Amino acid sequence: EMLLHENKDLKGKNILITAGPTREDIDPVRFITNRSTGKMGYAIAKAARDRGANVTLITGPTNINPPSFIDVVNVYSAEDMYKAVEERYDSCDVLIMSAAVADYRPKVKSDVKIKKSDDDLKIELTRNKDILFELKERKRNQVVIGFAAETNDLLENAIKKINKKNLDYIVANDVTMKDSGFGTETNTVKIIDKFGNITDYPNLPKEEVAHHILDLLVK
Numbered sequence: 001e002m003l004l005h006e007n008k009d010l011k012g013k014n015i016l017i018t019a020g021p022t023r024e025d026i027d028p029v030r031f032i033t034n035r036s037t038g039k040m041g042y043a044i045a046k047a048a049r050d051r052g053a054n055v056t057l058i059t060g061p062t063n064i065n066p067p068s069f070i071d072v073v074n075v076y077s078a079e080d081m082y083k084a085v086e087e088r089y090d091s092c093d094v095l096i097m098s099a100a101v102a103d104y105r106p107k108v109k110s111d112v113k114i115k116k117s118d119d120d121l122k123i124e125l126t127r128n129k130d131i132l133f134e135l136k137e138r139k140r141n142q143v144v145i146g147f148a149a150e151t152n153d154l155l156e157n158a159i160k161k162i163n164k165k166n167l168d169y170i171v172a173n174d175v176t177m178k179d180s181g182f183g184t185e186t187n188t189v190k191i192i193d194k195f196g197n198i199t200d201y202p203n204l205p206k207e208e209v210a211h212h213i214l215d216l217l218v219k
């Protein structure tokens with residue numbers, strides 16, 4: 001693999017990136033997940049590596065081969081992802097949470113396959129930890145970047161998340177837009193900083209969106 005980026009402007013920076021969905025088991029054969037494919041997070045990992053950063057990619061299950069020359073931590077559930085991020089947070093310079101972490105998990109995981117009956121099945125869900133929210137109190141000099149995938153009230157929802165999770169930036173994308181969001185090769189995003197400044201980007205390949213996100217770290 002060729003390293004194309006000439007400018008090593010992130011040299012020596014420890015960057016933690018999360019990507020992909022998580023899976024929340026119902027029983028040994030079934031789980032709850034979401035439509036994330038991991039493309040955006042993997043693109044950020046590769047771009048950061050090319051710019052000289054030490055990259056750790058914490059990834060839920062995806063079908064993508066991770067970029068070479070980075071540390072990869074494979075996780076399954078939101079709980080696993082929480083532990084993996086938490087362990088590494090204090091020693092990172094930057095955390096980029098592009099993973100689509102499941103908000104809920106089944107309250108009990110059945111050890112055996114649940115058999116169908118003639119009745120409706122109710123599965124009770126319980127809240128997973130909000131990783132960014134949990135780490136808020138531990139923030140020192142890290143730059144923390146979150147994502148917000150929304151179907152409506154994009155800016156309003158994204159801005160609330162900056163405050164609630166004490167983020168430096170949030171990358172907001174409207175997942176109802178064509179060629180944007182889950183599984184696409186391109187993305188149309190708005191990046192909002194903690195002061196409420198909004199930058200609009202056109203529809204771009206995820207690699208280019210990744211570089212715009214990383215540019216925030218060097219200005």
Ligand code: CTP
Pocket residue numbers: 078097098099100101102103128129130131132133145146147148149161
């Ligand atoms: N996030 C997280 N831990 C969770 C859920 C989300 O750290 N358990 C992170 C995501 O990785 C993302 C940001 O928080 O960077 C926003 O995620 P999102 O799902 O848009 O926001 P929520 O706070 O979960 O709110 P909601 O799903 O209700 O919109």
Ligand code: CA
Pocket residue numbers: 101102103
């Ligand atoms: Ca959520």
